[in-house]
Amino acid sequence: MMTADKIKELIETVDRVSLIDAFVADKNGTLSGKIKVKSGGNVHDTEWSVKISPTYPFRLMDMEPIHFINSALIDYSHIMENGSLCKHPAEYENPEEQFVHDLGQLIEWIDEYYIKEKKDEHYEHLVVNHNLIRDQYFTYCFAETQEEFENEDYGFVSYANIAQGRKNKKEILNFVVQKFTSTKQVRKIENPCRISRAYLNLESNYGIYCLLKEAPSAHNKFIIKDFDSLKDLFSQSQKDFIHTFEKQYRNKIQYFPLFCGYKLPDGSIHWQAMVLHMDDLPIEPFHIGTGRNRVWHTDFKSGKIPWCQTEDISYKYFFGRGAMPQELADKKILIMGVGAIGSTIAESLTRCGAKRITVYDIDDKEPGNVCRSAYPFYSGITEKTQDIIDALQRISPHVECDSLKSLLDVVVKKIAAEEKDMQFIAKLFNAYDVIFDCTTDNQLMRVIDNSGITAQVINLSITNYAQDLVCAFSPNITETVRLIYKVLNRDTESDLYNPTGCWAPTFKASFNDIACKVQFALKHIIRMLSEQEPRENFYVTEDETNLIINRL
């Protein structure tokens, strides 16, 4: 535990740092004092108030346990609104070492950002505090739009509700922006966000957007907090439009978002929303001219701006932390058979950034499917295709999903039985770039082989207990699959799971048994489809310690 004496002792060991005001503890145990750090040369020395938490060196609720504060330095990089230095220190086991290291980091910042006035190259969004607005939190997600915006553009924002959340026992209202409709010109121009149709088609609410003259920033890093500082960034037409909107929606809605847009250094538009309540709008009328020449306009009243959390969910940010190669994400993917393997593939590809997924299955989802596939119980008994599409759309606003009707099975098998028009089957499947056949339907597998499909088909199946996973690429899938099953020589008849009722026995394996092999296989498949690894048929086995890929 840190004490004032120990701090004094430690400060004396650190070059360039000296104590100005001795540290004292308040009733909560927080130690406060003041130090000076020499800059050297002709640069002024800096003085810092220091606050040390009684939990030091432990972080509490992700908050740093030590603060170095100097409000006069707010214009410098990494100095927060309250004047404290934002830092991410290395962790030490004992408080003494930690304190000396923290002082070292402070000196490092002074040398780099104060003396040399370094500016970081990467752009950081304006800091916005997400406060409660009438006892609720509001969050809005937007994505890049299909078209660019005119300067000082303004108009309607269409946005839809998504699920509610909770934070600190308060409700979070979550919304996703669907489109911007410009009313700057006489003809309205719609500019939808680049998100899936599923989100664009949700029921819409309406708000306002205004593209500001410049970023609403204070000290180049914090958002402006009051309307007085903000109002000059709006054009008069934009401010007048807020009143127009109010007239149109008065008594129809309780609140609406006002999206303030500004250009980022890379040319893209960032939006920051505030929530305005109809019964207390921060606008007031004023007029210019007199008599018959008098014209009324709108301006903001003084007051604090009710900013709310606004997130850019454009594809590049949504999948910024990790995705499969873009070339593969852009492909049209068909997943046939969305059982244990197919549903996991569908979910994984969606989380990896897939943009177009079609699913096909002839079965309904039953409660018994949930334990080893990507389905929730909550959605009840329903068509597997519908359930997985719902799940995928909930995961990603960037995946377009649809399904092939189960009638496909009838059509394909009928054509195959009559041995004619196989080109029709090929044409049907060639509408896709990549097809995962997870149906385990041996007849369908043979039909696909014989139809001359040029799309890349990947056939996946597992043996009982998910002991092995078999992956065969087109062409000639059937012979490869048959060969691998012969090589594996697993007992396929005994110890299967027999559901109650007149059902075909099924295999036994847990979600973990299956998913670990599916993910391992999918990692290689993604690499193979992206030409990062030679494309070869393979099967996955395991020994006591490893999953093993066996290539053909």
Place this chain on the structure above:
Amino acid sequence: MNKNNHLKEVLDTHKMYHVQDFVDKVKNRREEIKEKMYNHYGNKKYQAFDSGSFAKHTAINVKFDLDLVEPFKHSTFGTLQEMFDDVYDFLVEEYKNTGVSIRKQKVSIGITFPIEKGDDKPVELDIVPGRELNDDDYPETNDLNLYFNEDHWGFTKGTSQKTNIQKQIDHIKGKNDEREIIRLLKIWKKQKEKKYKSFVIELTVIKAFEDYNGDTDLWSRLKFAMEYLRDNIADSSFHLYDPGNTNNDVVSSMSDFDRQSFKTDMESMLNNIDRDPDTYLPYYFKVNEKYSDGYKEKNSGTVYPNSPKRFG
């Protein structure tokens, strides 16, 4: 299983004489085109000659090319593109309203005749127009400039490449042992629909056997060629120079990914055949069942479960 007997059966069932009637049809068509070209161009060109896998004796009955090279005199055309377009225009005009399809390909003009009753596929021929490098030097050098109509082998559309098809054919002449291995690898390539160039296989196998003094049986030779491919094809210091133009490194036009894939293919095949030849040799090198006389090497050809019990 006896690997040599199996491989011999693979080669035998892929021999061209099984499709002799069809080959004759193609040859007749080729003669027809030769005659038309001669009648049209007369002494503006030299005598046409046959090339492709048939001329090199590396053809297999599931995939073979009977190409026709037409060497033009230097003074006949101002540019190589004019030569290419003129031959194309002539053939289009000549076969107008006959159901014959003529198309411009990478370095050749493809001709497809209407499929005849009883045939599995139509007669197809490639005409390769080339121009001698300088006035009257062809009879002595056999060198020709080919026109690249599409991006191909690292060359861009509109450019040209010097080659000597006669030297390419001579390069493989008399190399019967190599040709067997080339045919086996081409059978594998066709069955597995691999995109590697036959010319790369051909040159690599010939190079591999330059100093070969190992066992002479089929499997030993095939294994040696596959090991050679595995050990060299992805190596950046490995080169394969076109016998028709030693400035043209054929392997350098393959992408790194293709070279690595080729290496991995050979690696997997060798490992699997070594581990379980009865299963894997007939998987990688399949007998052409259509021309198999029913004889089966004992234990060759695995009996697979028809409908394996699969789960998913």
